[in-house]
Amino acid sequence: MSAAIRIQQVSKRFGSTQALDRVDLEVQQGEFFGLLGPNGAGKTTLISALAGLVRADSGSLTVMGHDVQGDYRAARRHLGVVPQELVFDPFFTVRESLKIQSGYFGISDNDSWIDEILENLGLASKANANMRMLSGGMKRRVLVAQALVHRPPVIVLDEPTAGVDVELRQTLWAFIRRLNEAGHTIVLTTHYLEEAENLCTRIAMLKAGRVVALDTTANLLRRFSVHALRLRTGGALPAELARDGAESGGWWSFPFDGFDQVETLLARIRAAGCRIDDLEIGKPDLEEVFVRVMQGPPQGQAN
Amino acid sequence: MRHSGFSTLLYKEVLRFWKVASQTVAAPVLTALLYLLIFSHVLEGHVKVHGVAYTAFLIPGLVMMSVLQNAFANSSSSLIQSKVTGNIVFVLLPPISYLEFFLAYVLASVVRGVVVGTGVLLATFWFAPLTFAEPWWILVFALMGGAILGSLGVIAGIWADKFDQLAAFQNFLIMPLTFLSGVFYSINSLPPFWQQVSHWNPVFYMIDGFRHGFFGVSDASPWLSLAVVGACLALLTVFTLNLLKRGYKLRA
Numbered sequence: 001m002s003a004a005i006r007i008q009q010v011s012k013r014f015g016s017t018q019a020l021d022r023v024d025l026e027v028q029q030g031e032f033f034g035l036l037g038p039n040g041a042g043k044t045t046l047i048s049a050l051a052g053l054v055r056a057d058s059g060s061l062t063v064m065g066h067d068v069q070g071d072y073r074a075a076r077r078h079l080g081v082v083p084q085e086l087v088f089d090p091f092f093t094v095r096e097s098l099k100i101q102s103g104y105f106g107i108s109d110n111d112s113w114i115d116e117i118l119e120n121l122g123l124a125s126k127a128n129a130n131m132r133m134l135s136g137g138m139k140r141r142v143l144v145a146q147a148l149v150h151r152p153p154v155i156v157l158d159e160p161t162a163g164v165d166v167e168l169r170q171t172l173w174a175f176i177r178r179l180n181e182a183g184h185t186i187v188l189t190t191h192y193l194e195e196a197e198n199l200c201t202r203i204a205m206l207k208a209g210r211v212v213a214l215d216t217t218a219n220l221l222r223r224f225s226v227h228a229l230r231l232r233t234g235g236a237l238p239a240e241l242a243r244d245g246a247e248s249g250g251w252w253s254f255p256f257d258g259f260d261q262v263e264t265l266l267a268r269i270r271a272a273g274c275r276i277d278d279l280e281i282g283k284p285d286l287e288e289v290f291v292r293v294m295q296g297p298p299q300g301q302a303n
Numbered sequence: 304m305r306h307s308g309f310s311t312l313l314y315k316e317v318l319r320f321w322k323v324a325s326q327t328v329a330a331p332v333l334t335a336l337l338y339l340l341i342f343s344h345v346l347e348g349h350v351k352v353h354g355v356a357y358t359a360f361l362i363p364g365l366v367m368m369s370v371l372q373n374a375f376a377n378s379s380s381s382l383i384q385s386k387v388t389g390n391i392v393f394v395l396l397p398p399i400s401y402l403e404f405f406l407a408y409v410l411a412s413v414v415r416g417v418v419v420g421t422g423v424l425l426a427t428f429w430f431a432p433l434t435f436a437e438p439w440w441i442l443v444f445a446l447m448g449g450a451i452l453g454s455l456g457v458i459a460g461i462w463a464d465k466f467d468q469l470a471a472f473q474n475f476l477i478m479p480l481t482f483l484s485g486v487f488y489s490i491n492s493l494p495p496f497w498q499q500v501s502h503w504n505p506v507f508y509m510i511d512g513f514r515h516g517f518f519g520v521s522d523a524s525p526w527l528s529l530a531v532v533g534a535c536l537a538l539l540t541v542f543t544l545n546l547l548k549r550g551y552k553l554r555a
């Protein structure tokens with residue numbers, strides 16, 4: 001079985017900007033994959049190279065085993081891309097846009113699938129509205145719909161939830177999850193790290209065009225983030241305790257691996273005679289992983 | 304069932320101008336009609352060309368000028384709009400080859416040119432006795448001329464990053480070439496120097512050959528015109544296809 005996406009040693013330079021620097025990445029069929037990184041990291045450039053919108057200077061990219069240059073027809077038929085920019089054709093209605101997009105992929109009898117997409121994205125009532133008349137969030141939905149008209153096995157969404165309300169986020173992810181369960185490979189970029197943490201089973205982090213972390217979400221959380229007991233105390237902590245924690249904004253944070261350590265910690269604090277004003281348990285989260293990975297020196301390909 | 308994306312792209316490009324036909328078809332027909340009214344009023348009775356009354360002589364020129372200008376306008380404005388708004392990605396993401404891309408945009412331009420040209424003809428032919436001496440030339444030059452300007456429109460639409468760059472292309476290249484091509488006069492009435500200059504303008508051959516189809520007489524032989532126009536079309540096709548193949552400005 002060929003990989004859904006295989007990216008090998010791909011580099012791309014725009015003038016003096018090295019947008020992609022020898023990127024290696026493989027996404028297996030059926031995965032829900034997250035591509036994360038700060039603004040300008042190269043996420044969109046990588047997606048564009050995959051979609052044939054940008055030509056890589058070197059390296060090779062395949063979609064379901066089809067080279068995006070040499071075998072571009074097959075590669076593009078297998079790929080659906082939701083672009084980051086909110087673009088639309090003001091000449092057409094929603095349904096016309098979707099029918100035309102189907103036609104570009106050589107599909108003419110697509111009405112039942114179009115209806116299904118419209119229904120699933122909450123667009124059914126807007127089917128005959130002109131694109132110009134839609135709100136930003138509605139246009140975003142159409143953009144997602146357009147990427148799906150040809151039932152691509154690999155779906156790439158470039159920040160699909162930017163500027164989108166809670167309701168659409170939930171509808172959208174529910175639909176995308178169903179597609180994933182039905183066997184579609186999903187690749188997602190987002191700046192909402194909670195979203196990525198909940199959805200993606202594996203994550204790559206990009207920084208200045210390089211892959212600086214690549215692992216399952218669970219492993220990343222384990223490696224870079226921990227549980228922590230966070231508390232505010234009346235009065236200063238003794239040095240012996242402060243050594244084990246870190247203070248910021250009046251909150252002390254004590255990392256721990258197992259919950260039995262919480263008891264010991266609390267006992268030590270009580271023994272030191274400190275009063276606890278506020279207390280919570282911080283779970284490992286992707287945001288912390290992200291911050292740590294981005295602060296750290298580039299470590300090349302993690303594996 | 305799968306077919307090629309070409310037919311849909313062609314359909315979409317035709318639909319695009321047809322949906323706003325008042326701007327893309329009716330307006331240019333009206334413009335041509337105004338030219339006819341003004342020029343024929345001023346010059347009818349003063350000028351006879353190839354033994355043809357001036358108004359009759361002018362009509363095919365206006366028709367062909369409309370074909371050419373609208374063919375150019377169609378592909379160039381469609382592409383620049385798609386680029387500026389970003390919706391060009393909808394055409395770049397599907398499995399459409401650069402050859403299909405080229406053919407769709409050029410053919411849609413020809414359709415627009417022919418539709419407007421027909422409109423101008425219908426609006427003007429009853430102003431003067433018009434003959435259709437050798438109709439095949441009419442068709443051949445309309446189609447080839449439309450394709451040439453459609454192709455130029457593709458080049459301009461891809462090259463221009465902004466609307467004013469496209470306007471410059473139009474004002475400094477397309478307009479002079481079409482106006483200085485014998486639409487309003489026979490180049491035989493020009494001083495020798497300007498006659499020579501006109502012979503270097505390919506649009507002159509398009510209009511001259513086109514007019515030959517109506518009257519059976521022209522400044523140049525229609526076969527010479529066919530050769531020049533055919534060579535231009537071949538050259539532009541190769542040039543444009545090469546741009547598209549390289550992904551110039553479309554696929555960075």
Ligand SMILES: Nc1ncnc2c1ncn2[C@@H]1O[C@H](COP(=O)(O)OP(=O)(O)OP(=O)(O)O)[C@@H](O)[C@H]1O
Nearest residue numbers: 014017019037038039040041042043044045046555
């Ligand atoms: N067409 C282009 N011409 C010049 N530079 C470009 C072009 N496209 C991207 N870049 C540059 O390449 C780098 C990577 O950009 P890219 O859009 O891939 O980042 P990104 O990770 O998608 O960022 P964001 O999260 O903001 O969307 C940036 O420095 C950007 O300025």
Ligand SMILES: [Mg+2]
Nearest residue numbers: 043044045084
């Ligand atoms: Mg981006």
